[in-house]
Structure formats: structure tokens, C-alpha cells
Amino acid sequence: AQSVTQLGSHVSVSEGALVLLRCNYSSSVPPYLFWYVQYPNQGLQLLLKYTSAATLVKGINGFEAEFKKSETSFHLTKPSAHMSDAAEYFCALYTGGFKTIFGAGTRLFVKA
Amino acid sequence: KAGVTQTPRYLIKTRGQQVTLSCSPISGHRSVSWYQQTPGQGLQFLFEYFSETQRNKGNFPGRFSGRQFSNSRSEMNVSTLELGDSALYLCASSLGGQTIPYEQYFGPGTRLTVT
Numbered sequence: 446a447q448s449v450t451q452l453g454s455h456v457s458v459s460e461g462a463l464v465l466l467r468c469n470y471s472s473s474v475p476p477y478l479f480w481y482v483q484y485p486n487q488g489l490q491l492l493l494k495y496t497s498a499a500t501l502v503k504g505i506n507g508f509e510a511e512f513k514k515s516e517t518s519f520h521l522t523k524p525s526a527h528m529s530d531a532a533e534y535f536c537a538l539y540t541g542g543f544k545t546i547f548g549a550g551t552r553l554f555v556k557a
Numbered sequence: 558k559a560g561v562t563q564t565p566r567y568l569i570k571t572r573g574q575q576v577t578l579s580c581s582p583i584s585g586h587r588s589v590s591w592y593q594q595t596p597g598q599g600l601q602f603l604f605e606y607f608s609e610t611q612r613n614k615g616n617f618p619g620r621f622s623g624r625q626f627s628n629s630r631s632e633m634n635v636s637t638l639e640l641g642d643s644a645l646y647l648c649a650s651s652l653g654g655q656t657i658p659y660e661q662y663f664g665p666g667t668r669l670t671v672t
Contacts (some may be wrong), residue, residue: 460630477657488561488647488663496657535600543588543612545661547600 447472447540451548459556463510464523466551471517477539478519480510483550484532489493492534495519504508506530559584561650561664569670571598575636578667580648582587582629588653590661591623594645603646606631607653643671 460466470476475497481489493504500512510521519536536548562581570576582589591603602615606625623633629650635642645668649661 479660481663486665488661489649489661490663491660494660539657542591543605543607544602544615545590546602547592549599 447538447546449538449546449548451534451538451551453551454549455552455554457554458526460528460547461493463527464521464526464530464553466521466534466536466553468510468519468521468548469517470536470538472538472540474541476519478510478512479537479539479545480504480508480519480521481535481537481547482532483535489535492521510552526553526555528555528557561648561662563646563648563664563667565667566665567668567670569672570638572638572640572671574638575634576638576669577632577634578646578648578669580631580633580650580664582631582648585664586597586650586652586662587629588651589625589629590649590651591631591633592649593617594666595643600647603633612628634645638671640671642669644669 448471448494450469455512478495480492483489493502495512503509508523532554533550537545539545563581588607590605593601604614604623611624620636623662625631646664648664651661
């Protein structure tokens, strides 16, 4: 079965520190993977997507993610956290059949 | 280009009532998906429509239904509301068709509270 697992429901970093949000997937076919961000009382906004063109994917707001097939991972990183990055982040997998499944989400806290 | 709009933004209903939520996709987008978001279950896929046809649905009871109109606007209906239906209902649009990857653009959601 296809699935998405986000490790850590909460992550706290200091402003200026590295952000690392972990996502592992399970898929029987080549995956299409996404990272979305959700700010309070808002919908989800696409950060980046993996479409098999390149394993290192750059997104908006300085985020990037690396696809590692051997580890079935698609971790999200940002070199230097900003207060405005505080939000909930979702990893998602397109399963085919016009359906996308989402991980449980990781809430990022940024300390001043 | 205007984003995905959802109406109403907030709704309070009583158990047993029914509710209809509306979603207007981005102009040119023909696919609309609906999701239920709750603290306990996270984001759960409800259904997806393209050109007025439901192409997939999630594991929800028949009380949850939807439709799509010829202008791609979509509605979802929940009948006989239960307390557990309290959630944020998100609509997402995309170009649809055979566009891969299936990149979605989300609306702000409708917050439904059932009392």
C-alpha cells in the first residue's frame, strides 16, 4: 500500500538554524512527491514538487528537498530558519487515480 | 489570477442537519478535489471531480457527496450531520486531465462546526 510518514509531529529550531523536516514514503510505482505548508487559518500552499527530473528540488521561500530512492525519503530542508517559517508542513504522495495522500504533518516552531 | 475560493468560510450547524459547501477553482482548472482536515485524522481525501465526473472517492460514508458543474465549480454536501463531521473542509483545484504531477492549489477552507 502507498503511504507517507512524517517523522516528528513537532520540530523546534532557533532562528537562523537549519530546518530539517523528515518524510518517508512507500510506493509501488515511481512516486510523485510534494511538500505543502499551511499557515494558521489558511489552506495549503505548494512549496515544491518532485517529478523525477532531478533528485534535488528547490522550492519557494528557500526550501529544498532531496529525493533518495534507496532510503524512500523526501526530506525538506532550509539552511536558515526565519520566524515567518513557523507553520505546519505536509508531505504528500500522488497515488495515481487522481488521488493524493498526505502525511500527518509536522508543526515547525521557530524560536527567537 | 484569482485563487481558489470557498464559501462560506465558517459554518455552525446542528446535529442531524445537512450542509452544502461551495468551491470555485482557479480559472482554467477543471479538476476539483475535496479534503477533510481534523486534528485527529489529518487530511483525508473525500473525492475528486473532473469535467462533472467523479473520478475517485475516499473512504467516507454515503452522507458525503459532491458534484461539479459545467463551469468547474464544485459543491459538497453532508447530510445528517454528526458531531464528528466538525472539521476544516478544503477544496483544491488543478488543471486535471492527464497532467502529471498532480499539482494542487488549495482554497482557505470552510470551518464546519457541528453542535
